[in-house]
Amino acid sequence: METFNALLRSAFDALLGVLAGLPEWVALAVLAMLVTLLILPVIRWTFNHSLAERFKRGIYSGLFEIRLFNDRLGATFRGLFDVLRSTVAYMGAWLLPLVVMSIPMLPIFAHLHFHYGYSGLEPGSSTVLKAEFAADREAAKPEVSIVAPAGLSVDTPALWIPAQRELSWRLSAVEPGDYVVEIEIDGERYDKTVVVSEGSARRSPLRPARGFLDQLIYPAEPPLPAASPLAKITLDYPERSSFLFVPGWCWLLIALSIPFFLLFKGWFGVEL
Amino acid sequence: MAEHGITVQALFPGRAIARAWPLAIALAACLAAPAAAYIGPGAGFAMATSIGVVFFTVIIAIVAVLTWPFRMVWRWIRRPSKPRARVRRLIFLGLDGQDPRLTEKWMADGKLPNFEKLAELGCYHRLHSTYPSISPVAWSSFATGVQPAKHNIFDFLSRDRRSYLPLISSTSIETVERRGATLLKKLRLGRYRFPTEKAQIRLLRKAKPYWTILGEHYIWSTVLRVPITFPPDRFYGAQLGAMSIPDLLGTQGTFVLFTTRETDAEFKEGGTRVALAGGEGRYETTIQGPENAFLEGEPPLELPLTITVDRQAGVATVELDGEAITLRPGELSDWVSLEFPAAPTVKVSALARLQITEMDEHVSLYLTPLNIAPENPAMPISHPGYYANYLAKKVGPYATLGLAEDTWALNEDVTDDATFLKQSYDIDREREGMFFAALDRLQKGSLVCVFDGTDRIQHMFWRYLEDGHPAGHGKEDAEHKNAIEELYQHNDALLGRTMKKLRKGDLLFVVSDHGFTSFRRGVNINAWLLANGYLHLKDGAEGSSEWLTDVDWSRTRAYSLGLAGMYLNLEGRESQGIVKPGAEAQALRDELVAKLSGLVDDEAGEIGITELFDTAKLYEGPYLDNAPDLLFGFNSGYRTSWDCATGVVTGPVFEDNAKAWSGDHCVDPRQVPGVMFCNYPIDDDDPALMDMAPTALELFGIEPPAHMDGKPLFGSQTEFDPQRGSATASAAIGATS
Structure with missing residues (x-):
């Protein structure tokens, strides 16, 4: 997983580096097109078109029945029930493509989220850096120190919260740049990246432990070493706007990918 | 992201994650906020559309429910009367051309158990057809309860009185050009021009069908593929058109x-x-x-x-x-x-x-x-317009052409018996899907569905049913020599499935519009008229051209076009008519009746025409003037020849018919009655097809209009046992869907 994430990080850094100079919506349009081209073959081979066609016909016939027998309440409700049943069945037909698509989509979206989901720290702004210890660690405060580069300043000494086995510091951004903060615990050093910039860049709000799922969801940085006493290191980047718990960049990508989907679906023999 | 999305450790504590990773991936895919929202453009679009559909449907349903009381009150106010229905559902299962002799024979042999059961439970009768006994005429009388001179359909073809050229008898299509195109009627944009008016398509069948009258009393009817319903009637109900719906080229196939x-x-x-x-x-x-x-x-x-x-x-x-x-x-x-x-x-x-x-x-x-695509029809083939599309969504794509079974391709040896049978049975299956979908949705009212396969298969396979048919070569070894018997058994199974679906208060009729007989010899009446001095050719013409183009109308007194009859070249009616109306015309009619009734086919030693009918004496009604003047009453085995039907004048009067189209019913109607089964005994021993419309009205408590020639088959005092429908369902034999 570590190697996989390292490859993806390089690939996304290269791709998004090319798009970095473009307005964000244009970059997302290009990404939407690429994602669409990746997904269409998946749909082609996993979506049961004939079954979906049957359910779609059920939806239409239900709608026609509501119109045709509109003076019979029983028939209206029966038509309504048919539409709902067929709609649920139709959505069910998307389950398999959805599950299959989620395999490539989850890492892709995780990577994109760390590029587009957070605002950068601005010079003069502050944030909190936390280092959380693993559950099997004793609750006593460890021996720690922190080393920040010149573009950052550490505003507070380490605060130990025994109940959460967590150390935290307040950091301030002094000038733009990509930095690495070093936390020394019992003689071992652990890094955490900090990005101070407004532009598009890979921002990692969390450096995870080595668990598979942690690495899958937080691929923006390499995981902590296996022998580390830490469970994770987090840094609060301001999150960008979201709607219905979904980040704004994601809505934009959805909207932009639909025209590409409609444009390319014929090439791949995909019918909705 | 843990703080903003999910807390993975909270969900999967410890190292269990590693062991359960496949499940974890699936769950993570569903739970990680961005990925769950963005499930791919296709799925996302589908989900968004589905949510839209549900929202839209719920809104429609709410509107339908909220407005329902007002609509019911409005209807109650507008309803002309409050008829008291004696049945809940009236179902007509039409089997076009099912012959009584064959039905009786195979019932006696125990091969048609459901027909037998239905006859035993209710009744079976031979059913009078119409004059002539052909589908467009007969089904029009079925629908309207009147004789042809009141509904204006006399044959498949009619003729243009100005040009003597053939016309489809049931439909008039007037294009924008024919009505006189003007610049205002067609907008131009570059190389394209956009008509601002549609072609006018009119149904030439007159008289109200019973479903229109039922609809005036807000009694619902579903009418599936009853011939001569193009363009469709507008009434309270749904209708899919049939015979005379053209193909996309505008031809009959x-x-x-x-x-x-x-x-x-x-x-x-x-x-x-x-x-x-x-x-x-x-x-x-x-x-x-x-x-x-x-x-x-x-x-x-x-x-x-x-x-x-x-x-x-x-x-x-x-x-x-x-x-x-x-x-x-x-x-x-x-x-x-x-x-x-x-x-x-x-x-x-x-x-x-x-x-x-x-x-x-x-x-x-x-x-x-x-075939015109039912999901996006280029012409009006159903009422309401979306009904054809609804049926396509319900049962899948289906044939819409009026005469959908391709008899011509088999006649021309382009296809073979097996292909034709497959085509016919596939169409029947499509029809059955529509029929049962409609039956399932019908709560109260009438339903009629006509299955054409019976007619088409008998037309094309009669040659295997009898010995010595001119088209019956290779009969003994033919793979489908039992096609007609198998067809009747297929119909019996269909009847069984229909009976099985009957409910309390249902009344079922099984009717055919005519029976069937052999078509061994063709009769070219035009050749006879030519030989006997009633018809003349232009100087130098041979008479072999189609559509009577070689005829010298200035000397011709009578001619035949179509299958059913012949016309006098009447002055004032035909553009070049020479026979004076009145006494001269009547004398000519009498003369032709006398000469042609009992016309003998010397070669075969049989009578070819049993009787020639004078329509002035046979019919009564406002459209009598449009009828052929004389109708053929061919003997069994005879019919208008292929040449005569298309207006070819020369050739022998009698000739063998060696085409696959080897059975027919365009004979003396007394020789080809239809069948009528009902799950209740009727109060009339001599029913006719045109009795069905007044019977339908009577059953729903509506007095049949006085102009109807048919009579109700049940007395006004007849009490119906509502359980008979359920009993019929229980009696169905071997019915599986």
Whole structure:
């Protein structure tokens, strides 16, 4: 997983580096097109078109029945029930493509989220850096120190919260740049990246432990070493706007990918 | 992201995650906020659409429920009377052409158990057909309860009184051009022109059908494929049209044979031949569609078609409209959807089926007539307009052409018996799907559905039913020599499935519009008229041209066109009429009746025409003037010859019919009554097809109009046992859906 994430990080850094100079919506349009081209073959081979066609016909016939027998309440409700049943069945037909698509989509979206989901720290702004210890660690405060580069300043000494086995510091951004903060615990050093910039860049709000799922969801940085006493290191980047718990960049990508989907679906023999 | 999305550790503590990773991936995919929202553009679009559909549907349902009381009150106010229905559902199962003699014979042999059971439970009678006993006339009388002179349908064909050319008797299609196109009626945009008016299509059948009268009392009817319903009636109910619905070319069914065989011969009936050019196993051609009204000069619409033959694999691939269809020789494809691009955003849709009929030395591809696509019909084929589409969503694509079974292709030896049977049974299956869908949705009211397969298969397979038929060569070894018996058993199974679906308060009629008999000998009345001095040819003409174009009308007193009868060349009616109306016309009628009734076929030693009927004495009604003046009452085994029907004058008066179309019913109607079964005994021992309409009205408590010639088959005091419907369902034998 570590190697996989390292490859993806390089690939996304290269791709998004090319798009970095473009307005964000244009970059997302290009990404939407690429994602669409990746997904269409998946749909082609996993979506049961004939079954979906049957359910779609059920939806239409239900709608026609509501119109045709509109003076019979029983028939209206029966038509309504048919539409709902067929709609649920139709959505069910998307389950398999959805599950299959989620395999490539989850890492892709995780990577994109760390590029587009957070605002950068601005010079003069502050944030909190936390280092959380693993559950099997004793609750006593460890021996720690922190080393920040010149573009950052550490505003507070380490605060130990025994109940959460967590150390935290307040950091301030002094000038733009990509930095690495070093936390020394019992003689071992652990890094955490900090990005101070407004532009598009890979921002990692969390450096995870080595668990598979942690690495899958937080691929923006390499995981902590296996022998580390830490469970994770987090840094609060301001999150960008979201709607219905979904980040704004994601809505934009959805909207932009639909025209590409409609444009390319014929090439791949995909019918909705 | 843990703080903003999910807390993974909270969900999967410890190292269990590693062991349960497949499940974890699936769950993570569903739970991670961005990925869950963005499930791919296709799925996302589908989900968004689905949510929209649900929202839209719920809104419609709410509106329907909220407005329902007001609509009911409005209806109650407008209803002319409050009839007291004696049945809950009235169902007519129409089996076009089911013959009583064959039915009785196979019932006696125990081969039709459901017919037998229904007769035992209710009744069975032979049913009087109409004069003439042909489907457009008979089903029109079924629908309206009147004789032909009141509903104006007398034959498949009528004639233009000015030009003597044939016209479809039931429908008038008037294009914008024919009405006089003006600049205002057609907008021009570049190379395209856009008509601002539609062609006017009118149904020429007069008199109200019973479903319209029921509808006036807000009694619902569903009418499926009853002949002469194009364009459809507008009434309280739903209707899918049938006979006389044209194909996309506007004809009554034109198949195409694409072939590498070189010949100048043309098909006589309903087909065209297109030469296939190319070679090396690949042939490119085009399918011609209707004229493109959007372009100047109206060139035909075209779709490219490519045939690639793989002789080693024994298959051919037909590429058509973006679809590749692989077929083995003799295999009939499913319906293929064709879309002819007419103008930007305008496509004309059709359905057709394909068959590679040969791919050895020569390659031939058969294309069925281009059926109007029900999901996007180019003409009004249903009421309401979306009903055809609704049925397509309900049962899948289906044939819409009036005479959908391609009898012409079999007649011309383009297809074979097996192909024709498959086509016919496939169409019957489509029809059954519609019928049961409609039956399932009918709570109260009437339903009629006509199955045509019975008629078509008997037309084409009668040659195997009797010895000595001129078309019956190879009868003993024919694979489908029992096609008609199997057809009747197929109908019996259909009846069983229908009976099984009956409920309390249901009344079921099974009716056929006429019976069937042999068509061994053709009679060319025009040749007889020519030989006997009633018809004359133009100087130097041979009389072999179609549609009477060789006839010298200035000397002709009588002529025949179509199947049913003949016309006098009447002064003041026909444009070049010479027979004076009144005494002279009546004398000519009497003279022809006297000479042709009992006309003997010397070669066969049989009577060819049992009686010639004078319609002035037979009919009564406002449209009598449109009727043929004399109707043929052919003896069993005789019918108007193929040449005579198409207006060819020369040739023998009597000739053998060696075509696959070997059975018919265009004979003396007394020889081909239909059948009538009902799950309740009727109060009349001598029923007629035209009794069905007044019976339907009476059963729903509506007094039949005085102009109706038919009579109700149940007395006004007859009490119906509501349990009879359920009892009929229990009596069905071997009925599986």
